Amino acid sequence: MSRRIFQTGLAVAAIVVAATPALAGDVPSYPLRNGEFSSYQGYGRPAGWALGREAGRVRLTVDPIPRLPFQARAIAVVRCETASQGYIFQDVKLLDGRWRFRAQVSGTPGTKARLEVSGKVSLQTATVTVTGQWQTLEMIVPRVAGRLRVHLRFQTSGEADVRFRRARLDAIQLHGGLVRLKSGETLGAVVLGEKPTAAERFAAFELQRFLYRMTGQFPGLAGRDHVSAGRQMMIGSAAPRDAVQPLEGLASEAYVLHRGEAASSLVGNSGVGTLYAVYEFLKLQGCRWVMPGDLGEVVPRRSALEPVVTRVFNPDYHLVRSVFTGFQQFFPQGGWIYIDSDELCDWALRNRFNSVWTGGKTLEWGADRGHGWIQDSGHSWNATVAPHGKYFEEHPEWYPLVRGRRMPRSDVSIRLPNQLCVSNQSLRDHTVKQIVQFFRDNPRSRMFPMNPMDGPNYNCECDQCRALDPPGFEWNQDFSGFPRFPNLRLPPLSDRYLNYVNHVAERVTKVFPDRLFEFYNYASRVPPSREKAHPSVSVKFTYHSGREVNVPLRDPHDPLAAKERGWLKAWAESGTRHLTYYPYTDWVYPDAAIHWYFNVSDLLRTLKRDYRAVGMMGETHTTIQADPMWWAIYSRMLWNVDTDYRTVIVELCPLFYGPAGKQMTAFYLKMNQAVLHREGPRRADYHPNGRFEFSLDEIQRGRQLLQEAVEKIDGDERLMRRVDQARFAHAILTLVRIRNDSDPSDHARSMTQQAISDIATLQAKYTMMVRQSTRRFLTSPGGTE
16 A cells, blocks of 8 residues: 555644543534534535545444434544545634644554645645654644635555544634725624633624625634734624623514624623624625525625624524424435535524434534524423333333223224323422423423423323313213324313423422423413413424415414414413414425415414514424525524515525526515415315415416526526426425325326426435425335436
């Protein structure tokens, strides 16, 4: 094997042997991405990193192999089956200045490793012989700007592992310059407080790098970089008192853009709020983040920037504003629906969400992003609190008494876990002890799930539980006649459920007075008649009414809307100070566009104005790529429910689609009109996921507008792919609409073949990724191959 690559170049580094362990989360996530190897693509491959194999049989993986495509941190493992040589690498774009590149290495004793950079400069460290101990490799990169490739190099003489962790690039000193403002002033420096948080440091970096991308210049960071005379931009805790004062009494993530006499300030009531302030300033310059990743970024060129104008931002939904994603593997060899969870979290943060929920725990965003809203959620009683597989043998009394015996799991349908014997004092003591320990172990967690189980399943029939129910109701847990259960007779169960939740909340808040308890009304939407929710209980209204998506929640004539309003009103008056809502989009066809713009606008506005809702976290399955306008409207209205959703479309399309902006605006508004003005009466089998609002002529007109958009794009691959994403989602929508029609016409069959052709062409062009449910739909009889 040639050893030439390990013998040439300039060695510029020191090696520190037996590296000391460091706390998780202290490796910055920028400008080198995923240096903790904590997000993944494929099956256990670190996202953002690629393998360069020069000799031998080599495989790149991580340790431990994740169940989901993210975790606190991991180790990149290069598994060499034979004598091997190569590197793992990542391309980064660096601001002008000096940088320090570091990583730690371990593995099979006797193997070799080193760091290397290539591009505008080519440097390498001395080669280290790997031992069983972690060693730190370090390189000083002299003044450089632009694209640079960083390498973690390895060499083995036989079968061996080489392991890397904690890779990072840190600025030593950057060469900042003046950035012109349209006011005639210049921006000369960015200023952080004496002890800046990780989020504030990241905010300063984001400001510098996006200003550089727009103007070719960036202001230096005072105390580290070369700075210039001119206005200063104060970040976070560096902001003066008069800038921070307007935030008093506002939400924890409220923020302000403030213009002072000699300095401007970007500051929030928290690290996340300060980052929001930076992104707000960048949006003032025309930046947008419409989809995750580079494809979704809009970063315009600017000769001068808009100056800061003082303005305060306070979210209408101040508790939780969440994005849902169902991370999953697809194809036999595996692979994640989002290749890089960092990109998803960045997108969420830049659009002022504060949470990404995956069905269990929300994602920890890391210290750089201010951690985000952290909580566990989901059906929890017989899963998190007292899973029957763990506790039933020792504590059968915790599980429901059904027809004279304790039954931990239902015998109906798919045999879901049953509810609990919520009156049992031993269970209540166990729950309190468990939650107290949970909050001690998870100090950043804001809320614990106290949520009944999904059904169909059984409730407890013991006398103590029945005594918690309101009187005068029939009781008959007869689940025959699946799935309608015509003989099932139960009283409203919310009183017994809330009695249990309130008891636990009262005791736990004596230890953790600032924590909340999530309570789904999923298993009993009828509000309680006896119980009032404890002040720390966050009632989550979890209800899919079947109301048509073009019917407003305030509609005085729609019986489904009236029923939903009645329940919402009673739950809003149940004592909770933290009413949240569980929104749904299409979970069956998540890669098809929905165009429910009026629906989400009406819902958010009415929930806030009429019922004082403070949070939204549910199953918003529709992918961002499938309907970016829906997500843009949703994100904007969580902050300001008075937003006109049509204005969002009109403003965003020209920025995102360039010369095709007029056609794309017309497309989205046309699809919105199709939803609002459906033809004919409501179908008896109506379900929002069926897309029955769209006539075939309207769908065909939508396709024509998309074709016109394609013709307006002259060779710009980024813009073409954005339009093609909309074409792909529209083609899937076409199939959904037609296949849900029991008797398609000849015209419908012709449109089906056209949609299949469009999908196949675009999948071949881009290798479009879809969720598993969409893949099954597309490969079903009559679908694409």
